Amino acid sequence: MNANDQASYAGYRALMLVLFGRSGQPPAWRAQAACAGQDTEEFFDPKRIEDVKDGCAGCPVLAECRSDQLTWETSGQGSRRYYASGIVAGLSGPERKRLHYPRTPDRKDVA
Known part of the structure; x- marks a missing residue:
């Protein structure tokens, strides 16, 4: 096709x-992304995590990318669009999960 x-x-x-x-x-900012035109499979390859994160770290639109991704993952009319794998906006799935679901202190830790 x-x-x-x-x-x-x-x-x-x-x-x-x-x-x-x-x-x-x-969004228009995507054309300026450091990853524009890259093979998306790289972002899901566990052997390439640090290389991909390094590329994201120097991206001129990292803030826009991260904001867009985190907003997208939390929208969806009742269905969560969170993806546990892959590097997106310089963050791994577990890193994004911690942003969406921050740890709360244990009751015994609260004075």
Whole structure:
């Protein structure tokens, strides 16, 4: 399926709306991302975690990426969109989970 066919495919349009909201288009900042054009499989390869995180650390749009991802993961009309694997916005799944579900002190620790 070529790009023109893909863009007119109803399933593709529906996916873009789910991923990017009403516009159905990725945010403009994505073109400036350090990872633009990279193979997405790298972000899920456990052997490449540090390399990917290093690339994210120097990204000019890291703050926008992180904000967008964390917002996306917590939206969804009752269904959580959190993904436990992969590096996104310089954070691993467990790191993002800690942001979404911060630890609360044990009752005995609270004075």
